[in-house]
Amino acid sequence: DAGITQSPRHKVTETGTPVTLRCHQTENHRYMYWYRQDPGHGLRLIHYSYGVKDTDKGEVSDGYSVSRSKTEDFLLTLESATSSQTSVYFCAISVPQGAGEYGYTFGSGTRLTVV
Amino acid sequence: QQQVKQSPQSLIVQKGGISIINCAYENTAFDYFPWYQQFPGKGPALLIAIRPDVSEKKEGRFTISFNKSAKQFSLHIMDSQPGDSATYFCAAGVLNKFYFGSGTKLNVKP
Numbered sequence: 053d054a055g056i057t058q059s060p061r062h063k064v065t066e067t068g069t070p071v072t073l074r075c076h077q078t079e080n081h082r083y084m085y086w087y088r089q090d091p092g093h094g095l096r097l098i099h100y101s102y103g104v105k106d107t108d109k110g111e112v113s114d115g116y117s118v119s120r121s122k123t124e125d126f127l128l129t130l131e132s133a134t135s136s137q138t139s140v141y142f143c144a145i146s147v148p149q150g151a152g153e154y155g156y157t158f159g160s161g162t163r164l165t166v167v
Numbered sequence: 168q169q170q171v172k173q174s175p176q177s178l179i180v181q182k183g184g185i186s187i188i189n190c191a192y193e194n195t196a197f198d199y200f201p202w203y204q205q206f207p208g209k210g211p212a213l214l215i216a217i218r219p220d221v222s223e224k225k226e227g228r229f230t231i232s233f234n235k236s237a238k239q240f241s242l243h244i245m246d247s248q249p250g251d252s253a254t255y256f257c258a259a260g261v262l263n264k265f266y267f268g269s270g271t272k273l274n275v276k277p
Contacts, residue, residue: 083263094173094256095211095267102263111170111266142210146263149213154263155201158210 055079058143058159065166071130073162075143077123083146084126085156086110086118088139095142101126133166140164170194171259173268180275186244188271190257193238197259202231202242203267205254214255215242247275 055078065071075084086098087110097110099118107118115137119127130137140163144156173190180186190200201216217224217231217240224231230243244251252275257268 087267092176092269094269097264097266100264144210149216153216153218154199155213155216156203156211156265158212160208160210 056143056145056157056159058141058162060162061160062163063165065133065164067134067166068132071133071164073128073141073143073164075126075128075159077126077145079145079147080123081145081147082123084120085144085146086116086126086128087142087144088112089142089161090139098128098141130164133164135166138164138166169269170266171257171268173257173271175271176269177272178274180247180273182247182249182275182277184247184275186242186247186251186273186275188242188255188257188273189239190241190259190268191237191239192259192266194259194261195238196261198261199259199265200231200233200240201258201265202229203256203258205256205270211256244273247273249275249277251275 057076059074085100087095096112101107101120117129140161142161143159147157202214203211204214205211215226215229219235228245233240255271258265
């Protein structure tokens with residue numbers, strides 16, 4: 053594996069509380085991503101980063117913020133969690149596959165439940 | 168608006184049969200089309216990918232067929248095995264930014 057870990061693996065939180073999910077990589081890759089996975093929707097991009105302090109919005113960024121102060125860490129924050137944010141969250145890094153090709157390596161996911 | 172449309176949502180195939188999953192996209196700027204395989208409780212893993220300058224790419228039992236004019240691409244799994252039972256996602260994108268289909272849950276019956 054490319055050395056990508058997510059924490060926590062599971063979390064239950066109450067509506068209205070802030071939540072931060074962490075993604076850590078060990079291989080110094082430039083691009084990092086946060087996706088959420090929901091039945092019937094596949095994987096939807098929340099935010100992504102193309103370098104330290106360089107981030108941009110994805111398809112479903114409302115209610116989420118991100119920070120990347122170091123190459124290896126990409127944090128996703130739910131400022132005030134809502135039940136609609138109950139989901140499985142995946143972090144990914146873009147890894148060269150050789151010959152000009154590339155692909156994502158995903159973490160193991162964080163299952164977040166907002167009650 | 169969904170950038171990538173995937174079908175079918177679920178698929179049941181007998182062992183040894185051919186599994187076919189289809190995807191369509193709208194954005195002609197997309198220049199890379201990967202497929203991912205996901206087992207329960209795990210993150211998706213890259214399976215195979217294709218660029219639009221080729222019409223077919225084969226790796227073992229997995230083949231991507233690409234139709235640029237129709238803006239469609241498909242995954243064929245030959246000689247499907249029970250171990251192939253998983254959820255498959257197509258994706259399309261450019262410049263390290265990808266959009267994913269909604270997924271196909273494949274069940275290969277022994």
